[in-house]
Each structure stands twice: as C-alpha cells, then as structure tokens.
Amino acid sequence: MREGHERADRRALRRERRGRAAAALVVAAVLVGAPSFTGCDDDSDERAGGRSAAATQRPRPKPTPLWDTSPGSIAALGDSITRGFDACGILTDCPEVSWSTGTDPQVGSLAQRLLKDPARSSWNHARNGARMADLPGQVAAAVTERPELVTVMLGANDACRDSTALMTPVAAFRADFETALKRLRRALPKTQVYVASIPDLKRLWAEGRQSAFGKQVWRLGICASMLSEPDATDQASADRRQQVYDRVVAYNSALREVCGKDPLCRYDGGEVFRYRFTGAQLSRWDWFHPSRNGQERLADMAYRRITARE
Template identity: 75%
Template sequence: MRGTHERAQPRAPRRERRGRTVAALVAGAVLAGTGGVVWFAVGEGDDGPARGAAEASRRPSPKPTPQWDTSPRSIAALGDSITRGFDACGVLTDCPEVSWATGTDPGVGSLAQRMLKNPGRSSWNHARSGARMDDLPRQVSAAVSDRPDLVTVMVGANDACRDSTDLMTPAADFRSDFEKALRTLRRALPKTQVYVASVPDLKRLWSEGRQNPFGKQVWKLGICASMLSEPDALDKASVARRQQVYDRVVAYNSALKEVCGKDPRCRYDGGEVFRYRFSGKQLSPWDWFHPSKNGQERLAEMAYRRITAKEPVA
C-alpha cells in the first residue's frame, strides 16, 4: 500500500503495455530453452498473421485441376447428322465412314484415325441424324456402356433449323438439356473427358449456299426453313428472321461454353467451328447444307488441334 504522499505512477499507453507483454512472453520462451513447453503469444490486436496461418492450416487444400489427357485410347461420338456424315457420300443417307469423329475413310482422317491405334475397336458413333439437344442425354446413356476415354459432342444446328423461328429450342431449354447430359455422364464416368464443338454459323451457310442455283432449289424442300427459306429475299422481315436464327445460335454457343467451363474435364472449341469461314467446297453437293467429305476433314482437323493442345482455349 502506497503512502499518502506517494504519487501513483502513470500507466503506460496501451500499445506500450502490449509490447511489454510480447517481450516478456518471448523472453520466457527463450529462457525455457528446449526443456518443457514453450509458449509464444502476441499482444492484443497483433494476432493477424498468426490467426491467418492457423485458419489456413485448418482449411482443406484445394483439389488440383485434373490434367487433360491429350492421348485418349477410346472415343465415343455424340451429336446429329453432321457427325453421322449425312449427305456426304450420297443423297439422303448417313455415311458414318466419313464422320469427322469416328470415320474410317482415310481421305477424311477422322479424329479416331488421328488419335487411336485401333479405331475400329475403340471408337463408337452414337450420333443420330435429326437429333436436337434434348436427345443428348439419351445418347450419353448409350455411350456409357462403352466406357470411352473421350466423348465428342456436336449438336445444336437442328435446334435452330426449324420450320419457323417460333419453333426454335429456347436457349434456356438448350442449356438445361446440356447440363442434364453432362450430369448423366459424370455420374457414370467421372473421369471421361469431353470435347464440345460449337454450333456452325447458319447465316454463313445461307450466304455461301445462296450463290448456287441448285442449292437454292434443294432448300425449297424445307431444309432449315428458319434460315434458308426464300434465300434471295432481302426485305426487312427476312433479314430480321435470319438475324433471329443467328442470335439463337450465338446463345446456344454461350451455353455450351459456360456449362462446359464448369467441368474441369470438358473442353469447348472456343467457337472455332462457328467462326470457320467455310466455302462451297466444304458443303455437300447434294443439299448444300451438310458438310462434304472436305468439310468433315476440316472438322476433324479443328477437333484434333483442340484436344491435343496442352492448354484449353477460352
């Protein structure tokens, strides 16, 4: 107890007291040497780094992104008439031997021929002419039994190619069906890789094909009427109709990119098929709509580049 005339010493500022606490505890730790428990503490308000380190040690480490296998040993192809080689060899008939994905024609050099040692035994074509995106989940289910290392997807042109623009698949439904297909695949084959090709530019198809009188006559049979009907009409309504189809294809490709981008084992082609400046040489001489053998070869080249690249393209 202090005397009545003794003045109380003023208390040190809070920051100074905190510093003394740190110094005392650190000194105690040093004196403890290697025997017994050694404590380390910091004063009030200075625990940011220590707390951050402790919290970081408790957080689970992020899972590494799976490495993309540029040399798959088996391929299953999904999609529509393009992947079936429709009208590439004859009139109104599938020609899967020239398919860009799994074909056997050496003049095309399909993806399977470029990548697999035994394409005939380790590649399967489950595509269906006329298929739309809502058919993809069924095709995935069929491919699951093959247990492929790689699944290729090219579908969407038939969703935009309808008798009228009112019948085009809504973009939201297109996205939902694609998500469903990927979920179906992932539940059964979590490690299978997926290559997704963009939907071709149907407006480019109109621009190229309308230069051929025979092609325009064939289109009158009802091929992709939403885009190709009255190919020479340039009135306001016709221009708006074609633009509506173009915009819907762009929306489809955005959905493919975004949904695929959420799956670390899925690669989108970066819109390469959509941007490809094909000419009449790449179109079927029977309908001026589907790819010719040359067009199938170009599709195979694009897919091979994307799949064998070390890094994906945005």
C-alpha cells in the same frame, strides 16, 4: 517543527503510493501484452513441424485434372453432321466420313488420328435431327462403353426449325446441356469432353444459295427457319435469318459457359462457327451439310484443340 515533519511525511507517503500505482500499471500492461504459454507452445510446435488443430482442419484445394492429349477411345455424340449426312450420297448417312469416328482416310477423323485401333475403340451415337434435348439420352448410351473422350457437336437443329418461333429457347438449351454433362460426369468422372461450336447457319445459306440444285433440295424442309425462300431480300426475310443467327450465337455462348465450368471439358472457342465454309466444304447434294472436305476441316479443328497443351 513537528507540523513541518508531519507534512513532509504525508508528501512522502503520497509519492510512495503514486509510485506503487504506476508500477502496478506497468506490470498489468506487460502481462496483457505478453503471449500466453499456450501460444508459445503452438509456435514451437509449428517450427518443429507440428500442426495446430486449425491447420489440420483447413480444406485443401483439389488438384486440377490433367488433360490427356492421347485418349484411348472416343464416343461421338451429335446430329446429322457427325453422321456424315449427304456427304456421300443424297439424303443418306455416311458415318465412314464422320469427322469424329469415321474410317475414310481422306477425312482423317479424330479416331484415325488419335487411336491405335479405331474400329474397336470408337463409337458413333449421333442421330439425324437430334437436338440438345436428345443429348442426355446419347450420353446414357455412350457411358456403357466408358470412352476416354466424348465429342459433342449439337445444336444446329435447335435453330433449324419450321419457323423461328419453334426454335429451342436458350434457357432450355442450356439446361439440357448441363443435364447431359452432369450425367456424364457422374458416370465417368475422368472422361474428357470436346465441344464443337454450332456452325454459322447464315454463312451456309449465303454459300448454298449459289446452287440452283441445292435450293431445290432445301425445299424438302432442310433448316426452313434459315433456308426457306433463299432468294428473298425483303426486310422480313432478313429479320428472320438474323433471328436464327442470333440464336446460334446465344447457343454457342451457353456451350462455352457450361463447358468452362468443367475442368475436363474443352470448347472449341467458336472456331467451327467462325470457319468460312465454301462450296468445296459443302455437300454437292444439299449445299448445307459438310462434304468429305468439310468433314476433314472439322477433324482438323477438333484435333488441334484436343491435342493442345495448356
């Protein structure tokens, strides 16, 4: 009998030990899964409106600057197009008809449409023959006036060279535009920029070659890479013109991409490049640069883009 009781006692002891072990595992699991007092405190602080250290250190996104559709001053940068070259007389500038800062009411420049006092709050820094490499210098001149809007129409002369081999490489064109925009942004972080696309030079050749007088003027050296031997139809001439066309397309892509990285820069979306200039919009002296009518069309396109609410 005693042996039977001892065996029963041993079985009871083993069951008790197994029960204690199971209870210990349950307690351990509860403790591991339970939130710490610190976590509870953080939770209650956030519910009460407090902030944890991690939340305080989290960077906040900067608000996107708002585009002002009514800037108070304008500086024009660019080349002979913005100078109104050959719009009023042969081989002469006519800045009063400039699409950006002109004073001719027939054109209705941006300055006339946007500014209360165009004569005192607009400046034209464009220069005949300017290429993209000249833009940083034009920016340096413009920042002294602290314009609220800068217009840029530049790049035709990078493609209009004596030969296609002399056209500005796309990488250099892009780098010069980036440098100019960075220089402007460092000096005037809130100034807005409107960038016009380069016109389709092949389209201008197709229109201008209809004028015998215009072709005579082209012999003086205007955009030789595109306009030399204007009536030639051989494959080499066609290939040369296509090279110029392709380079302008690449330049416009660079303008779009660089401008697109700046929230205060608006590219025209290629509207000038796509515009189908006719004889009415081309100078009657060189059949290449915009006439008064052409300058008006450029002003129309720029005004729509600058005043668009996006």
